[in-house]
Amino acid sequence: MLSGPASTVLLPHGLFDEDGRCHRLAELRPLTGREEWALADAGNHPDPRAVSALLAACLGRLGDFPSVDAPLAAALTRGDRHHLALHLRARLYGDRLTLVARCPSPGCGAMADVDVRLSALAPERPDAAPEVLRVALPEGPAEVREPTGEDDAVLARAEGSREERSALLWSRLVEVAGQPLSPEGWRALPARSRHAVALALAEGTTAPDLGLVARCPRCEAWLELELEPFALLARELRGGAARLETEVHVLAFHYHWSETDILALPRARRWRYLELLRRELDGRPLVDGWS
Ligand SMILES: [Zn+2]
DSSP: OOOOSOEEEEEEEEEEOTTSOEEEEEEEOOOBHHHHHHHHTSOSSOOHHHHHHHHHHHEEEETTBSOOOHHHHHTSBHHHHHHHHHHHHHHHHOSEEEEEEEOOSTTTOOEEEEEEEHHHHSOOOOSOOOSSEEEEETTEEEEEOOOBHHHHHHHHHOOSOHHHHHHHHHHHHEEETTEEOOHHHHHHSOHHHHHHHHHHHHHHOOSOOOEEEEEOTTTOOEEEEEOOHHHHHHHHHHHTHHHHHHHHHHHHHHHOOOHHHHHTSBHHHHHHHHHHHHHHTTTOOSSTTOO
């Protein structure tokens, strides 16, 4: 069966509470039809706040937190959120993923398949991560933390050039000599110091590495692509939206359940009912390609 009851996922980073204790063990429930639908509707780049709402809906316990609401899901690091998305995807469609990329070489443009195993992208990391990373700068000791869903939500709404938005993000992540930075303060740091902070974060991050490379089958050029887990999940769910509609139709028609009740079921339960229905109807297929 493709999806089942709640499972536990060890977050690579985890959520630090006010006492500095880290909570990493998350209970992950399968998506219900409603969440599948919402994500399928979320467009090519799901909004970070919509992602927080989705994660809140499918996360149960998180360490000592009995439940996770949207603000708590927004406080998770970007890496932890991606890690959870890869787990959700693996449970819906399996561990294997084939991406198709177009070769960027001028005059080539061949399509290349890139095969990925999600379990290899998001391995379990038994070692605890620090809450912040420390870097010694000429300006004083600096601390940098990983970006969270809330940082991404602020960034998604920020105006300005790419450089201004980048300065806004760094100003949220970095403190120098115990003092928070403004975006201007970040930009006023010497390039060497900004580079040292970026390097510390790149080396110390617990986020899954989503940069993929493959060889073009025609010209052997290297293809690079960046996997966006929530965009991938949204795209795949959109592809299955017509089937979900059919599932709702068939279950509503035969059981007289409301759409709301049917969409509250995770996929495995819907498929189980459809299987029982199929047997009941004496092997007569309800929709093409069902059995
Ligand atoms: Zn090529």
